[in-house]
Amino acid sequence: MPQRRITEGLRFGRFPITAVQPVVDGGKVPAKALPGEGIVVGATAFREGHDLLGVSAVLLDPSGAERQRVRLAPPRGERGMGTDRWEGVLTPSETGKWSFVIEAWHDRYGTWHHNAEVKIDAGIDVELMLAEGAKLLGDASAEDFRDEVDRAALRHAADVLGDQSRGTEERLGAGFSQEIADIVARQPIRELVTVSEKFPLLVERDRAGRGAWYEFFPRSEGAVKDHNTGAWTSGNFRTAVRRLDAVAAMGFDILYMPPIHPIGVQHRKGPNNTLVAGPNDPGSPWAIGAKEGGHDAIHPDLGTFEDFDAFVARASELGLEVALDLALQAAPDHPWVQSHPEWFTTRVDGSIAYAENPPKKYQDIYPLNFDNDPEGLSREILRIVLLWVSHGVKIFRVDNPHTKPVWFWEWLIAEVNKAAPGVVFLAEAFTRPAMMHALGRAGFQQSYTYFTWRNTKTEIEEYFDEVSHESPAFFRPNFFVNTPDILTEYLQFGGPAAFRIRAVLASTGSPLWGVYAGYELYEHVARPGAEEYIDNEKFEYKARDWDAAAESGRSLAPYITRLNHIRRDHPALLDLQNLTVHQSTDASTVVYSKHKTLPDGSKDTIIVIVNVDPHVTKECSVALDLAALELDPQDLTPGGGFHVDDLISGESWEWGEYNYVRLDPHVEPAHILSVRRMHQ
Structure with missing residues (x-):
């Protein structure tokens, strides 16, 4: 009987590979990715003794074929000092179920290079080190995966190293040449290769993680008020379509x-969430269901399914996708209340429990109960979602998903994407981090975030670092600047500068950002004592005069347009994990950059500097981490600086490691600088 190998079943291979990232729940859940997105991969890998270790990441496409191989390196700064941590970037090219592995291996060339440099300089084992180099490069020249040009160069270097008629300096120079260094950098000389297990990477379509969102109420677009009676005529899909352009x-x-x-x-x-509605008050759209139908029906004031289909078609012509709200709750007169009372919670007095978020009460809404008939309720919701998918909706913003069981979302999102690949779900989950992250693991492609309440320099820097480096494998942040429910004190009292500041931070800090209508009109008046708009559009019609605002110059629309165009022109802004926070000497000036190497080898680098105090001009010195900008020698000026172009003002400057900045929030609170690559 053959003897069992002593290494069989052990946890560690020849070289330990641990703490691999991005890995979610031990690989049970695939890490999130997008086509063309730079995914930071890393591992802790080490070995015994003093020989050098090489570490690589290998990207495998859905068929299992190798598509990219990247040699990993220690992280910059303190994170890479003595930690045995290795990192690099993999870039999947299209959607599908990808995977990656980490490989650790004895770096034969690196080990020899180090030993030869030290020993020959000290006059120790000179001939032996040269002979070992000759054999090393000679062996490499016989490896058939190398092209003939590289093999010839390796053979020549081996011959020179082994030629005792030549001087030591010449022989060593052949083995240390830049040509040989470039060859082994492309295709290392490896031995004792240890391969990690395979880890999953789900690459979803672009809109799963990139995009600028705009929210409006279709009933307000085209709504008309009779100033004699005070009665409104609702807008509808036919009038709202005019706002799409x-x-x-x-x-x-x-x-x-x-x-x-x-x-x-x-x-x-x-109005304003009062308990009694007048005969002309439209009510909250989130109080779903009446005699006309429930979640599978359209409000008769808005039109028909034919009108809705025409609306979606026109949006598509303009390059817009339509996202619908999936609010899993019911008004007291929803058909479900009569046909399926088991889908709700019945109190001891026989009444159905309405929604509460103390001190808020929502008497017009009944929450769903998934414990009485989980099978029946879940399948009804699946039917509803697929109905809207059949009408061209591929994106759903889910209202309060944290008030439903996480298992339900895991099931629903998987079932929907099985039937209709590419459907995207955004979680409106302003709740505890554990729940928000669990929803991401359950399948939500993106989520609302705490960004809305992060206003100081320290808060912004810490949050940007968290969402770009700690949680991107399972949590994609959508930076909405406002919602119908949320008007922060910062916007209430910050004036127009506050609106510009938040728009810059949101549009450049995350590949996903969103605006609720009225933001471009600087709407900022809150209901007394609340962080909500007065005359809240949730409970009434709101007619806005967009043309008058534009003519008077009191519209932020041109600024928002510029920001969105900057995003489209600069791919670096549409990745999540490439953000680096830099330093400034001012307590209100935030500095960060985003860098991306494009498929053609060109580089896109953006530096953002924002004065987050909307009231006071700030002057300071900005200190840049130049390594994060990946400047090539040919990009530098004779004085060692580099050129930047301000994408907002159109001005250009020569910058360096340290730079003076002055930002007046009443003129322009931010610089968005593009690093000019002189050789591109």
Whole structure:
């Protein structure tokens, strides 16, 4: 009987490989990725003794074929000092179920180079070290995976190293030449290769992780008020379609609408969330369901399915995708209340429990209960989602997903994507981090975030670092600057400068950002004592005069348009993991950069400097981590600086490691600088 190998079943291979990233739940959940996105991969790998170790990451496409191999290196700065940590970037090219492995190996050339340099300089084992180099490069020249040019160069270097008629310096120079260094950098001389297990990487379509969102209420677009009676005529899909051209012109990618279904009459809320509605008050779109139908119906004021289909088609012509709200709750007069009372929570007095978020009460909404009939309720929701998918909707913004079981989302998103690949779900989950992250692991492609309340320099820097480096494998942040429910104190009291500042931070800090209509009009008046808009559009119609705002210059639309165009022109801004925070001497000036190497080898580098104090001009010195900018020697000026172009103002400067900045928030609170590559 053959004897079992002593290494069989052991945890460690020849070289230990641990703490591999990006890995979610031990590989049970695939890490998130996008086509063309730079995914930071890393591992802790080490070996016994003093010989050198090489570490690589190998990207495997959905068929299992190798598509990219990258040699990893220690991280910059303190993270890479003495930690045995190795990192690099892999870039999948198209959607699908990809994977990657980490390889650790004895670096034969690196080990010989180090030993030869030390020993020959000290006059120790000179001839032996030269002979070992000759054999090393001679062996490498016989490796058939190398092309003939490289093999010839390796053979020549081996011959010179072994030629005792030549001087030591000449022989060593052949083995240390830049040509040989370049060859072994491309294809290292490896031995004792240890391969990690395979880790999954789910590459989803672009809109799963990149895009600019715009939210409006279709009933407000085209709504008309009779000033004699005070009664409103609702806008509809036919009137709202006229607003699409302006939304597309501002450079947005996704048009998101709150629920478009019939609205309950029982306990309907009035203006500003009052408990009594008048006969002309439209109610909250989130109070879904009435005699006209539920989640699979359209509010009759908005039009028909034919009108909706025409709306979606026109949006598509303009390059916009339509996102719908998936609000899994019901008004008291929703058909489900009669047909499926088991889908709700019944109290001891026989009443159905309405929604509460103390001190807030939502008497017009019944939450769903997934514990009484999980199978029936889940399949009904799947039917509804696929109905809207059949009408051209491929993106859903999910209202309060954290109030439903996580297992349900895992099931639903998987079932929907099985039936209709590419459907995207955005979690509106302003809740605890553990739940927000669990929803990402369950399949949500993106999520609302705490960005809305991160306003100081320290808060912004810490949050940008968290979402770009700690959680991107399972959590894609969508930086909405406002919502119908959220008007922060920063926007209430910061004036127009605050609106510009938040737009710059959101549009450049994340590949995903969003705006709720009215932001471009600087709407900032809150309901007293609340962080909500007064005359909240959730409970009433709102007619905005876009043309008058544009004519008077009181519109932020041109600025938002510029930001979205900058995003489209600079791929570095559409990746998540490539953000580096830099230093400034001012407590209100935030500095960060994004860098990306493109498939053709060119580089795109953006530096953003923002004064986050909307009231006071700030002057300071900015200190840049030049390594993060990956400047080539030919990009530098004779004085060692480099050129930057301000994509907002159009000005240009020569910058260096240290730079003076002055930002007046009332004139322009930010620089968005593009590093000019002189050789591109």
